[in-house]
Amino acid sequence: MKKLDIYIIKKFLGTFFFILMLLVVISIVIDITEKIDSFIASDASIWEITSIYYATFIPHIATLLGAYFILVAVVFFTSTLASRSEIIAMTSGGVSFYRLMFPYFIAASVLAVIMFFGNNYFIPELNKTRIAFEKEQLTSWNPRYALGIHRKLNDTSFIYLSNYHIKDSVGNRVSIEYYGDNKLQKKILADKLIWVEDNKGWMLEKYLMRKFEDESEIVIRGKRMAIELDILPDDLEQKIYFKDQMTTPELQEYIIELKNAGVEGLDYFELEKFRRTSSVFSIYILTLMGFSIASRKMRGGMGVHLVAAIIIGALFEVTMKFSTTFTTNADLSPFLGTWMPNIIFSIVAIFLVKTAQK
Numbered sequence: 001m002k003k004l005d006i007y008i009i010k011k012f013l014g015t016f017f018f019i020l021m022l023l024v025v026i027s028i029v030i031d032i033t034e035k036i037d038s039f040i041a042s043d044a045s046i047w048e049i050t051s052i053y054y055a056t057f058i059p060h061i062a063t064l065l066g067a068y069f070i071l072v073a074v075v076f077f078t079s080t081l082a083s084r085s086e087i088i089a090m091t092s093g094g095v096s097f098y099r100l101m102f103p104y105f106i107a108a109s110v111l112a113v114i115m116f117f118g119n120n121y122f123i124p125e126l127n128k129t130r131i132a133f134e135k136e137q138l139t140s141w142n143p144r145y146a147l148g149i150h151r152k153l154n155d156t157s158f159i160y161l162s163n164y165h166i167k168d169s170v171g172n173r174v175s176i177e178y179y180g181d182n183k184l185q186k187k188i189l190a191d192k193l194i195w196v197e198d199n200k201g202w203m204l205e206k207y208l209m210r211k212f213e214d215e216s217e218i219v220i221r222g223k224r225m226a227i228e229l230d231i232l233p234d235d236l237e238q239k240i241y242f243k244d245q246m247t248t249p250e251l252q253e254y255i256i257e258l259k260n261a262g263v264e265g266l267d268y269f270e271l272e273k274f275r276r277t278s279s280v281f282s283i284y285i286l287t288l289m290g291f292s293i294a295s296r297k298m299r300g301g302m303g304v305h306l307v308a309a310i311i312i313g314a315l316f317e318v319t320m321k322f323s324t325t326f327t328t329n330a331d332l333s334p335f336l337g338t339w340m341p342n343i344i345f346s347i348v349a350i351f352l353v354k355t356a357q358k
Contacts, residue, residue: 004090005103011081012107016073020062023069027061028054035138042137053137056130063118067282068313070111074104074290075309079302087295097356101291108287112280119276120248128245146236152260153230156180161193161236169195169233174204176227186211188227195233202229243272267327270334278338285345286316292352316341 032039039049062069081087090100149161149171162173171193178186190207204225211218246254255269289312294305319341327337 004095005106008100008103009107011077012073012104013110015077016070016107016111019073019076020066020069023065023072024058024061028058031057038138044133044137048133048137053130053133056126056133059118059123059126060130063115063123063279066111066115067279067286068317070108070283071286071290071309071313072306074287075294075305076302078291078294079305082295082297083302085297088297097295100295101288104287104291105284108283112283115283116277116280119279124245124247124250131245149236151231151236159229159231164236166233169197171236176229184212196226199226202227243269248273248276267334267337271324271327271337274335274338278342281342282316282345285342285349286312288349289345289352292349292356295356312345316345319344 044053078087087100091097146164146166147162149159149164151159153159153176157176157178159177160175161171164171172191174188174190174193176188176190177184187210188204188207189210190204192205194203194205195201196203204227205223207222207225209220209222211220243251251269251273255266255273258266258269290309293308293312320338323332323337323340326332327334332340
């Protein structure tokens with residue numbers, strides 16, 4: 001590796017961590033402004049808020065917005081090099097435009113590796129601490145209901161609940177179906193499904209049971225009936241709010257578990273799984289775009305370059321929001337929902353490289 005490569009890598013990483021520090025400080029100030037009343041009302045000390053909450057909040061913000069911080073850093077220091085005619089001197093000395101991109105990708109790879117392990121392993125573990133602190137000290141929010149629950153109890157039986165009251169472990173508008181020989185053999189409808197803690201079992205209220213035997217149908221009605229179900233109260237929660245607290249192996253295992261249970265509507269979990277990888281790849285795309293734009297020496301200098309970086313970052317985020325919305329509300333696959341911005345902006349990045357001043 002040449003001295004020029006080391007020089008650029010040091011500039012890249014140094015500028016990135018400096019900008020990261022500034023923007024994280026701004027994020028902390030904004031967060032304190034929003035939560036100051038909650039901090040005052042809570043029993044947490046200043047030390048606990050600092051060492052527990054903000055010690056985990058900072059890595060969360062850094063990885064969440066890391067790709068955009070990298071874009072700003074690349075534009076900032078590359079624009080500085082261009083304004084001082086250093087890039088012109090490099091290319092005049094025989095270093096090609098494409099060869100100049102090599103140290104950029106080395107530095108981007110260092111940050112990409114850090115973000116990959118952060119997204120998939122370290123940050124979810126830190127989020128467990130941060131979110132637990134928020135729920136205990138800063139908010140009184142807890143999910144009360146789970147809606148539209150479908151579960152596969154085993155290979156021959158399925159359960160549906162219109163809604164499930166998490167705190168009381170009570171389900172409403174219950175339907176349980178039992179199959180055999182590729183046909184429906186029994187169906188139970190009930191107003192309520194109640195978990196009886198003393199017996200560690202389930203109870204149906206106001207039920208209607210229909211049994212299908214040969215060509216006849218037997219109907220049984222009743223007020224209460226104990227029923228054995230291979231499912232526990234916690235299994236009826238679709239814990240969307242836990243996805244940020246699961247490492248990628250845990251998240252993948254949870255998705256498989258829900259699929260095996262016949263659960264539908266897992267887009268939120270799938271989106272989170274694919275986002276953790278796509279956001280790492282976006283580092284390379286935004287680095288390439290930032291370098292292509294800022295390496296051009298122009299009137300207005302760094303100001304124009306930074307405005308261009310902000311516009312690119314905003315468009316990237318808007319595209320991400322649109323694609324994830326199409327995933328959750330339409331038929332777009334979660335993989336395309338997270339990778340669509342990368343695909344689109346990869347094409348834009350290639351165009352910018354081809355048309356960049358060389």
